[in-house]
Amino acid sequence: MTIKEKGYSHWDGEFLARRFPWWPITRYGIKLTFQRRFFRLIFPMSLLPAVFYLAGIYVSERLEDFPFLRGETIQFLQINPNYFKTYLTQSFMLFIMLMIVIFCGASLISDDLKHNSLQLYFSRPLKKKDYFLGKTAVIVFFLFIITLIPGLLFFIMKLVFSGSFKFFLSYPLLPLSIIGYSFIATGFFSFYTLFLSSLSKNRRLVAILIFGIYFTSDIIYLIFRSEFRSHYVSLVSLRANLQQVGAHIFGQKTPYNISWVFSFLVLLGICVFAGFILKSRVKGVEIVK
């Protein structure tokens, strides 16, 4: 292989004073996620519930065109904060979010650990904060596509299909509830995923941990519930905590007879713990003592 045939020339450009130095990390993270064939297959499927709920909003405004609908279906098609809460906090939706973070987030830090690439990031003018923000934004991007964006789209489409602002005037805080819950759920899943991704160099193991811990917490809750018959045991379930907080944010009756604050504190505690571990796990250099 001959070298220097082309020669080395100095770059005469100017470095950008980027407001968001983490943006290239996010852009490449999204690009690499879409390169995965299985993700390209599963991601469009994750949008199917949103399509179904959007169709529900359309039908709710044209009930006279669908005379065969009755009973529970009609009740389901009552578009109010509960409709939005049901879409965003139902177990199936949380399962979809879990699948998305497994595919887009399990490898985010574990691959960098496996291939020693942290030192490449930190030999650039990046801070730890930028690295974390860049990686978190990858997860946020995909989760917002299935939570925040459909939620706000449902709201707008309801106004469009009804042709009036009556819905907005009836529920003026609903957009804030959608935004608030989307941020909480996405924030939780981001910390949860990045924390587990920083624990191992094996992305498959991380995927198993993300999936396993989520469902194990639910199984433990079911066992405890049958044993102790207390609503407080719901605090051990990640799913139950998200649903409890979600119900409160949308102003609905909480599914468990305890204060939503406890659930919020559990989720917050997990995020703080995850942040603490992440900070110690992600270093520019591996110190061999």
Place this chain on the structure above:
Amino acid sequence: MSIEIKDIHFSYGKIKALEGVSIDLPQGAVGLLGPNGAGKSTLIRILLGFLSPDKGGGRVLGYDIKDEQTEIRRYVGYMPEDDCFIPGLDAVSFTSYLGELSGMPSQEAMKRAHEVLFYAGLEESRYRKLETYSSGMKQRLKLAQALVHDPKLIFLDEPTSGLDPQGRSEILELIMDISSKKDIQVLISSHILPDIELTCKYVVILNKGKLAAKGDISELKEIRDLYEMKIKGEAEGFLRKLKAMKCKVEETEDGILKVYWPPKKDRQEIFRIAAEEKIQLRHFVKSETSLEDLFAEVVGVD
């Protein structure tokens, strides 16, 4: 001076990695030498701002190593010792990505990535996934990513490790080209002494976390005169007297004695001792000391 550090101390828990290291490096290629555990990598990590010194301070390219680490990293390139890459990317995307992280605009980073990959000799394989690269190609890629943002100074940590002889000579050729013709200062950390001797004029030798020697290689090599000799007779007394005069003596497999003689001492002393010990000197040549000899001398190993 592009690198000026004073009285740097750093410890990993109870283990002292650097103790009172002070250096001012001139322009050009500088070799950073030392046995394993001498503190070479720690020093580079401190200069890059990965680690903050427990005591002492300094400046790299005029930026403070404690407070202006981000600015230092913008103008410095780093080629790590370990294999490191981002899976799923080809060489162009990888190099351009790291250019963008350095603050280059996206399109210019891509253009520049092509240029440095050509320069590093990876033009044919720049669209191949990095997972398929050989060790030699990965070394070239690491050099390319260190150059993508046109740094003023690059740190090369063991740049020739794991390379075959041809790959090694090509990387060294590149390093010499960068340091001599491209106005980029190079700091090479290596324990392959011939590589340093070939590429650098100035050397810093660390040993057990302390500065063992620094200076121009040609001047440092004059720290001792090397004489090669063959003798006949009872060598024991002769060797004992030479060692008593603080000479280092080595015997090669073919029976040649290598005597490292302090430069200010009169070499006639050798003949006087030989006469005293009734030794015949049958061959006596002043030889050139190598960097290896210098290293052995200051680090205290054979």
